[in-house]
Amino acid sequence: MSVRNLVGRMIPGDLKYYMYSLNYYWEDIRRYKKYSNGYLSPNKEKILLGKIIVTYHIIEKGLTMPDMRPGFGKDALHTLIGLCHTYIGKQCNQQDDHFTHAVKLLNEYVRVHKALQFSLDPLLLEKIKALSERTKVMDTCSQLGCDNDEYFRHADSPFRDFAFSRHSIRNFINKPVDRELILKAVEIAQKSPSSCNRQPNRVYILENRENIQWLLESQKGNRGFGQMIDKVIVLTAEVGVFNGFTERNEAFLNSGMYAMSLLYGLHYYRIGAVSLAYVRVSREDDKKLRALCGIPDSEVVSMLIGCGHVPGKLSIASSPRYKVDKIVKVVS
Template sequence: MKDRLKKIIPDSWLKAIRRLRQSRIVKKIQLLLLVKDDVTRFNASAFGLRKHQTYGNLISAITFHAHSIEKGLSHQNLRLGFGKKALAGLFSTLKTYKEGGYPLDDIRFQSGLSVIDEYIRIHNAHDFNIEETKIRFEPYRTLHTTAIGGTLDLRKEDILTATKGNFNDLVKMRFSTRDYSVQKVDVQLINQSIVTSMKTPSICNRQPWEVIVIQNKAIIDQVLTLQGGLTEHGSHLSTLLVVLSKGEYLMGPEERNQGYVDGGMFAMTLLYALHQNGLAVCPLNADFNRKIDRNLRTLLSISPHDSFIVMLSVGHYMESYKVPRSQRDDFSEITTYIL
C-alpha cells in the first residue's frame, strides 16, 4: 500500500511530507503525545495515585514506610516513640497485603514485619511505652518468620578494607551513610572522583551532566532544609554534591527522559568513585514540588535548561555507626529470560 501510494504521489509532494515530518512543529506534537503517554502510565501505576493497589503497589508501599522506620532506628540519637505516621502507614499496608491473600513469606512483607519487631525490641530495652504498636503487631507476630529488616552495625575499618577489594566487595559493602565524623572532606578527593565519573557512558557521548560541589555550610543547610530527606541525620556534613542534567544537550521528543538516564548513570559512577576513595556517601532525592524547585534554582543559580537528578551528601566515616538494613529482593524476582 505504502509503495503504491509512493508511485501515485508526485515526488515534490513526498519531499514536502518528509520535510513536514522532520519539522519542529511535528516534533513538538510528538513530544506532547509521548508526555501524555508518560502521564497516563504513571497515573495508572504509582501507588500514591492508584485507588486499587496492586501487589507491586503494596510491596513498594511496605518498603516505603518500613524504610522510614529503619532510618529512624539507625539514628545516632534515637528519638524514642518516633515514626507514628510511618507505623500507621506500614500497619495499614500490611493489613491490605495480608487480606489480599498475597504470599506471607514475601521478602518485602517479612522485612516490614522485622522492622516493627526491631522497633518494639528497642523500645522494650529502653522501657519506653509503645503499647498501641505492640497490640497492633500481635496478629503478625506468628507470621514473622525471617529477620531481614531493621538496622546493621557497621565499622569504618570493615568498609575501608572492602573498598580495597574487588568490585563485588566494593558494591556489597557500600551503604548509604547519613552521619559523618568531624573531619572535613578535601575537595581534591571530590575532584578525583568526578574525573573518574567522566568515563560514564552517555547517549552519543553527549555527556549531559553537571555537578555543583557545595562546601559552604550555610548553603548546605539551606539546601538540606529544602530537600527534606536527611532530617535528624547529616551530623557534621561538610560536602554536598548536586547532580544535574543539561537539557540543551538533548535532541528530540524520544530523548525527553535521557537526561535522567545519563545523569543517573553518572551519579552512580560518582557514588562508587567517592566510596572507593574512602568517603561516606548518601544519595538524596531531587524530586521537588514546583516551589522548592524554584527556590533551589535561585539559591544555586541553576539554569532553567537543567534538571535535577540527585544530590549526594559526602563525609568521612565515623569509627562505628548504624545503617538501615535495606533488604534487597531475590534476583529471580526481577529477572526474566527470553531464550
C-alpha cells in the same frame, strides 16, 4: 500537493513540534497514571508493596540514627501495620521478602526498645504482636553495625567485594571533606558511559553551611542526619545535547548512571555518601537553587548526594535486596 501536505505546511513549526511530542508525553502520562502509586489503584499488590517498603525504610533509617529518639516514628509504625493488614486482606504474597522484612523490622523496633527499657505505647505493642502472629513472622532483623575501618575495608578490593561493601551513610563526623577528594571521585564518575558520549552530566558542589542547611530542609528526606552532612553534591544533566522526543528521558538516565559511578568514586576515596531525592524540592526552591549555583534552565536537576566523613562506629540500614531470580526473566 495532497491535502495532508497542505495542512502540514500551514501549521507553524512550533505547533507541529508540540503536536508530535504530545504522543510521546501522553504515553508517559498514561502509563505513570495507570501504574504508579499516587493515582487510581491504591490497593494493587505492587503498589501496596511499594508503600510498605517506603514506610519500613523510615523505621529502618530511624533505627540507625546516631541519636535515635526512643519511641520515634509512631505514625509510620501505625501506617505500616495498617498497610501489612491490607496487603494480607488482598491475598497478596506473604512470602515476599520485603513483606516479611517489614514485619521483622516491627519486631526489631520492639526488641530495640525493650533493650533500652523504654516503654512503648501498649496499643502499638499489641498491634505489632497481633501482626507477627497473623503472619507467623516472629523473628527480627538487625541493622548493620560496623566501624569506620570495617566499612572501608573493601575500598581497594576486587569489584564484587567493593560493590557489596557500599551503603548509604547517614551518620557523619564533624570533619570537612577535602574538596580535592570529591573532585577525584568526580574524575572516576567522568568515565561513566553516556549516550553517544554526549556527556550531559554537570556537578555542583555546595560547601557553604547556610546554603546546605537551606537545601536539605527543602529536600526533606534527611531528617535526623542532614545536620551532619558536610557537603552536598548537586547532579544535573544538560538537556541541550539531546534530540527529539525519543530522547526525552536521556538526561535523567545518563545522570543516574553518573550518580552510581560517583557514589562508587566517593566510596573508593573513603567518603561516606547518601543519595538524596530531588523530588520534594518545591519549584520555588528549585529556582532558588538554580540562581545560587548558576544552573542554567537547560539542565535538569536529577538528585543530590550528601557526603561526609564516617564516624568510628556506625549503624547502617540493612536495605535488603530482591534475589536475582525474582527480577530476572531470561528470554531464550
